[in-house]
Amino acid sequence: MSLITKVLIFITISSMMISISRIFRKAEDGKINNENSISSSILYIFFVLILGLFIIMLSNF
Structure with missing residues (x-):
């Protein structure tokens, strides 16, 4: 893993x-x-989790 990914x-x-x-x-x-x-709070939690997982997935490429 590179430094940017971490x-x-x-x-x-x-x-x-x-x-x-x-x-x-x-x-x-x-x-x-x-x-x-x-x-709205539940939707916000799901949005943050999905966005975070998406960013982590993209950073592994």
Whole structure:
């Protein structure tokens, strides 16, 4: 693995962790209370995970 690949994987994983922790922090504070907020948060989690896996896959080529 090259250095650029390792840096991309590190940035991707750390940004995924930060965005997911923001969503859970919002839920702890009670800011997610209606159905639209919950569904948008779930969609955001899936988007971040899929985008992160896609970036990791591309960095391995």
